[in-house]
Amino acid sequence: xxxxxxxxxxxxxxxxxxxxxxxxxxxxxxxxxxxxxxxxxxxxxxxxxxxxxxxxxxxxxxxxxxxxxxxxxxxxxxxxxxxxxxxxxxxxxxxxxxxxxxxxxxxxxxxxxxxxxxxxxxxxxxxxxxxxxxxxxxxxxxxxxxxxxxxxxxxxxxxxxxxxxxxxxxxxxxxxxxxxx
Numbered sequence: 001x002x003x004x005x006x007x008x009x010x011x012x013x014x015x016x017x018x019x020x021x022x023x024x025x026x027x028x029x030x031x032x033x034x035x036x037x038x039x040x041x042x043x044x045x046x047x048x049x050x051x052x053x054x055x056x057x058x059x060x061x062x063x064x065x066x067x068x069x070x071x072x073x074x075x076x077x078x079x080x081x082x083x084x085x086x087x088x089x090x091x092x093x094x095x096x097x098x099x100x101x102x103x104x105x106x107x108x109x110x111x112x113x114x115x116x117x118x119x120x121x122x123x124x125x126x127x128x129x130x131x132x133x134x135x136x137x138x139x140x141x142x143x144x145x146x147x148x149x150x151x152x153x154x155x156x157x158x159x160x161x162x163x164x165x166x167x168x169x170x171x172x173x174x175x176x177x178x179x180x181x
Contacts, residue, residue, distance in 0.1 A: 012047045027054075030137025033176035035063040037137060043127025051127035056119050057081070057112040062175040065164040066109045070156035072129045074102040074122055076110060081118030085110040086167060107160065111173050129155060142177065 013020055028039045034057075041052040055076075057063055066086065076083060076094065083094045087101075087108050094100045102108045112118035124130060132155045136143060143151075152158065161178075168175045 011044055013045050030133060032133065032137055033142075034061055034174075037130075037133045039130055039134070040121075041127075042130060046127055048127055050123055050125040051130040053122045053124070053130055053133065054079075054119060055122055056117060057083070058174075059112050059115050059117065060173050062109060062111045062164070062168055062171075062173045064109055065175075065177070066107055066160040066167060068107045068158055069104050069129065070158075071104060072124050072126065072156075073104050074108075074124050076100045076102065077121040077123070079119040079121060081112060081116050082114040083110055083118055083120055084113030084171065107163075109164070109167060111171065113171075131155070132157070 022040055030037050030039075036054075036056040038054040038056070039051075040054060041050070043049075043051045046052075055063060076085070077099050078094045078096050080096060083098075083100065085092050085094065085100050085102070085108060088106050092100060093113055100110070102110075110120075132151060135151060139147065148159070164175065165178060167173070168178060
């Protein structure tokens, strides 16, 4: 499979382009099993330093399998609701206004820890990993194991599905990919 190609219109924002405003309904959106993704700043637009996505999360839903990145750090800023996260061996809870740091090479996952919707801004540094979400969001139905192997290799990410099932059970969560299996 070839990497997803975006339009050539994406380029670094600078003062010559005038002001930029992204409204609450603007930006491209995709729905992944467990979490939505609204693309707000692509890596090209930041000069490669970071990308920014918004994740709306349904109540008591795990967003991703337990995983670790080899290239990126992630920062989750809670806009609405309550986020739970497993960071290494520690479980934390972040409320509106809290920022959770998920450094590269640390096993982690996160979820909506409440009965109401949760929304977080996810800052990914350096940028580029948003493409993983874009590619995964373009797949109809559950992704084939071969596709996940390809994406994992290209984006430097590892998953632990066995531990994911334990996390779902321990925290009383839903995780659609496990429900489809």
